[in-house]
Amino acid sequence: MLIVKIVGFCFVSLFLYLLLKERKSEISVFISIVAGILIFLVLIPQITQIIDFVNNMANKANIDTAYIGIVLKIVGIAYLTSFCSEICKDSGANSIASKVEFSGKVMILVLSIPVLMAVLDSILSIMQV
Numbered sequence: 001m002l003i004v005k006i007v008g009f010c011f012v013s014l015f016l017y018l019l020l021k022e023r024k025s026e027i028s029v030f031i032s033i034v035a036g037i038l039i040f041l042v043l044i045p046q047i048t049q050i051i052d053f054v055n056n057m058a059n060k061a062n063i064d065t066a067y068i069g070i071v072l073k074i075v076g077i078a079y080l081t082s083f084c085s086e087i088c089k090d091s092g093a094n095s096i097a098s099k100v101e102f103s104g105k106v107m108i109l110v111l112s113i114p115v116l117m118a119v120l121d122s123i124l125s126i127m128q129v
Contacts (some may be wrong), residue, residue: 002046006039029091036083067115074108081105 013035021028051072058068081104088097 002042006042009039010035025091029087032090033087036087040083067118070111070115074111077104077107077111 013031017028017031017035020031054068054072055065058065081100085097085100085104088094088100
């Protein structure tokens, strides 16, 4: 199972991180970043399957794929923001972490405007009938 390999890799990375954290803090942060990137690379096939599944379901339900793309972008922004924020917190840069989180929230809000407008248009069209 893939999750067993990922968890094993995470434990090894955590051990190296904790071992080097006190002596070489810059290397421990690098280990954390590299571990996150490697885990992401391993998960790319699963992420691709999820995207394909969502697109297939959207096509079957006759949902505009533009909205599905927006939702997938929002999820991606949320995950990347969380990843970057945790790296910043691990490095001791909590103020940068909070700014990264804030910027992610703003970007998500901006991307969600077309979806919100479509929902409002649908509600208004239903109310006029």
